[in-house]
Ligand code: DX5
């Protein structure tokens with residue numbers, strides 16, 4: 001018997017929010033029907049952009065009851081895990097290329113009582129997950145190269161989403177399959193059909209300002 005498909009969750013990336021009023025923006029997307037808050041952390045080293053650190057995550061925490069989905073694009077990553085956990089992250093996602101021992105990094109996140117995610121860049125094969133899948137709570141497929149919002153969806157990643165969906169189903173465990181980059185009303189259905197159950201969307205959520213957020217999120221769900 002196949003399990004009923006899980007509902008699709010929408011995780012707006014606050015990278016495309018108005019940084020001068022992040023608290024308000026996070027409240028607005030929660031009101032508009034977002035499921036998670038996706039927080040892109042970049043270090044200017046692992047990726048060619050600099051964004052926010054644990055202090056901002058901590059400052060945002062009182063503004064939302066939604067899960068904070070913290071995507072770490074920083075290297076080395078290990079010595080920042082405790083700070084992001086303490087700041088209020090619920091899910092902490094890391095890139096295998098960002099630290100020397102990804103298995104140890106995953107164990108560290110779990111030891112902090114947080115959900116652990118592993119993210120695969122466009123050129124990173126699904127096989128990378130073979131010896132991690134039994135220990136993680138989420139796989140994040142990058143459908144753009146990490147570093148910036150507003151890039152175009154790389155369609156070759158649909159095959160990887162399908163492959164990872166099969167791996168996840170084989171485990172029988174409750175593991176989220178999240179896709180990040182270039183998600184809009186046109187690409188969302190493709191990602192969902194390939195097996196994704198969480199969609200990150202920055203540009204497509206925040207375009208048009210707060211009055212448009214609810215419609216933007218509805219469109220991503222395919223409604
Ligand atoms: C890119 C980030 C994404 C990005 C998505 O490195 O991980 O979360 O903000 O932005 P859009 O939805 O605009 O492609």
Ligand code: ZN
Pocket residue numbers: 013038039040071180200
């Ligand atoms: Zn992201």
